[in-house]
Amino acid sequence: MDMQSRIESEDVRVRVSNDEDRQSSRRHLQIGGVADGDKIRKQTSSNEELARPSKKEVDRDALGKPSGVYIPPFKLASMLNDEKDKSSVEYQRLTWDAFRKSINGLVNKVNANNIKNIIPELFAENLIRGRGLFCRACIKSQMESPGFTDVFAALVAVINSKFPQVALLLVKRVVLILKRAYMRNDKPQFLAAVKFVAHLVNQQVADEIIAFELLTVLLENPTDARVEMAVAFVIECGALLQDVAPKGLHGIFDRFRGILHEGEIDKRTQYLIERLFAIGRAKFQGYPAVRAELDLVEEKYSHDVSLDEEIDPETALDVFKLDPDFVDKEQKYEALKKELLGEEESEDEDGGGCDASSEDNDAEEEEMRISDETATNLVNLRRTIYLTIMSTVDFEEAGHKLPKIKLEPGQEMELCIMLLECCSQEKTYLPYYGLLGQRFCMLKKIHQANFEKCFVQQYSMSHRLETTKLHNVATFFAHLLCRDALPWHVLGYIRLTEDYTTSSSRIFVKILFLKLSDDLGIKILNERLQDPTMEESLESIFPKDNPKNTRFAINFFTAIGLGGITENLREYLKNMRHQKQVAESSSSSSSDSDIEKQKRTRRS
Incomplete structure (x- = not known):
């Protein structure tokens, strides 16, 4: 395996380098130790007094090294305060030890x-x-x-x-x-x-x-x-x-x-x-x-x-290492820390009047709010959504990336609008968009409600859509209905009569129901439409208020090859005709009996 060979090579390199270091140090001791031994011993006694550090320096060297020696916090703080040169080795070592202990304590608790x-x-x-x-x-x-x-x-x-x-x-x-x-x-x-x-x-x-x-x-x-x-x-x-x-x-x-x-x-x-x-x-x-x-x-x-x-x-x-730019780096991090933690820089007090005026100016600045009248943020949001949708390979990747886009309250509708817009721009319908819309509807109720609003808007503006866009949008919503990602009561927004429909809206309804029939089958589609809980919502598609509207709906679905879903409507129309004939016959018989009565009275 590649991983195994690389790890073995890393361990071999480490062992070889360690052996070479030990051998070189031994050679150095053997060559220089004997020749210089007497010279070193002679110089030791003469330079002992000069090389002896002060007690303060001994304490710092002993306590400052990262050897695990415990330094009480108060003593460490006093040592940091006593050290005036912040670029010195002693100060940097003390701050390093303080940082190490602070990090260990925070991580442990x-x-x-x-x-x-x-x-x-x-x-x-x-x-x-x-x-x-x-x-x-x-x-x-x-x-x-x-x-x-x-x-x-x-x-x-x-x-x-x-x-x-x-x-x-x-x-x-x-x-x-x-x-x-x-x-x-x-x-x-x-x-x-x-x-x-x-x-x-x-x-x-x-x-x-x-x-x-x-x-x-x-x-x-x-x-x-x-x-x-x-x-x-x-x-x-x-x-x-x-x-x-x-x-x-x-x-x-x-x-x-x-x-x-x-x-x-x-x-x-x-x-x-x-x-x-x-x-x-x-x-x-x-x-x-x-x-x-x-x-x-x-x-x-x-x-x-x-x-x-x-x-x-x-x-x-x-490990500790002397940093020649220590002071500059610490100042930069201090500014960054204030930005991260939201701290405000302290200002010197020059005078009461100046402070009062600055406070007034600050209050005025706080009261001022910037309103974006150019809708730049909205344009940028739509661009981000569009690029994310178009750059992903499949709907699963898009469904993972799009929810990460930060949306302000009320901007959820933009996601649904852009998804429909991208779908309508395609030359032919792509299942990618239907699957992506289905995932959003399943994730959050607000997306489902927004797509319901989009359904109403798209149907009402169907006369503005080209044939290709009309086909893509209708197929998209049919996909959501088949997967129960969109509630079926949205069909109640369609009023299928001659007066309330245009050629474009009738094409929309045709594509919608043909797609539903292809995905569900005519039998299951008919069962869904005949569900008693849906009867009230579907009165506008299968109207019974006027025989003219009823006949229009029957003829429409028969013409597109879905006459099977109008059986109940045909039965209703037949019963309505029969009832009308019975009513007419009863009224004619009653009128005949009245005439006979009048003739008898005249004869008498």
Whole structure:
């Protein structure tokens, strides 16, 4: 395997370099130690007094080194205050130790309840300078407490939204740990790393490609241990993979079925696979990708790190190193921190009058609101939706990307309008749009209500649509009706009479019902239309208020080849004629009897 050979080559290079360093140091000691020994001993006694540092310097050197020596907080603070030169080695070392202890403390105490309070404290530290320490603290805490993996992943996701380079370094290190644990057969460490990768994928910090790469490696030569790890991994991140890449997840499930059919694994492992199938059939209910309290980020950026690539863990970032631009970088991060945390810069008080005038100006600025009369934001939103729809390969990818577009309240209608607009512009109808509209209707009720409004608007403006657009739009809504993504009572907006229809609207109704008949069949369509609960809604399509309108509806559906759905309407028209004839005959007989009575009275 590529991954195995690369890891072995990395370990060989590390061992060779270490051996060379040890041999060179030995040669140096052997060559220079004997010749210079006497000279060094002579100079030691003479220079001892000059080279002896002061007590203050000894304390700083002893306590400032990152050797794990405990420094009480009050003493560390006093040492930082005493050091006036912020660019000096001592000051930088002290701030490095303070940062290391702060990061370790914050990461160790984070949980789902206090994560929102920990995040501002983390941003208060210089995460760019200490990204190596942050990644090391997160990985160490996760390895020791795998039960809090989703919390650490949520923390990394928030950091990733502001400092992607920090999250990228962590993903690289986790993947490297995973590869080394796999080669060394270190099951506890490998399981912890697999769980971390799963939750980083759930938070979309790591791209889903690495999930399929890992599953492919585990299931290529299946053993009981590897299949067990693969099952645990799919349970952790299956809910996300089902939404993001359902075809890939389907391929993984096919591989699990193949392993079951081969029958070369233990009974316990077979039960694990069957349990995974049951969870998959239930759409991973009870195993959400991200818990509600840990879904903290809207703007997500995924890092594509592959198992096959060579990874540099950048371990040099974990140790102290003198930075000549330390002061400038700290000032820049301080400004960035104020922007992130929403802090306001303090201003010097020049005078009461100046302060009052500045406060008045601030109040006036707060009261002023900018209104966009040019609808620039709306145009940009429509452009974004259009480009997303046209650039995706299939409706599943579009259904994953479009909900990520940030919509202001009331802008949900724009999504439905743009989807219909793109559908109508096609030369022929593409099922892509119907499937995408169906997904939105199933996701949220507001989209279903908006598509219902769009149905009314499109039907009322059918006379403005060209024949191709008319066909595409009618077929789109027929698809939604067939899949019950749109309620059937929307057909009540159509009034099928000679006076209330135009040639365009009749073409719209024709295409709509022919598509319904093709997808459902004439029998099921007739059953839907004859449903007692739909009788009131469909009175406008099958009118019974006037024989003229009734005959028009019967003739219309018969002309388009759907006369079978008008049987009840024909029966109603026949009964209405019979009742009219009976009424006329009864009225004529009563008039005849009146005439006879009048004749008899005259004779008498």
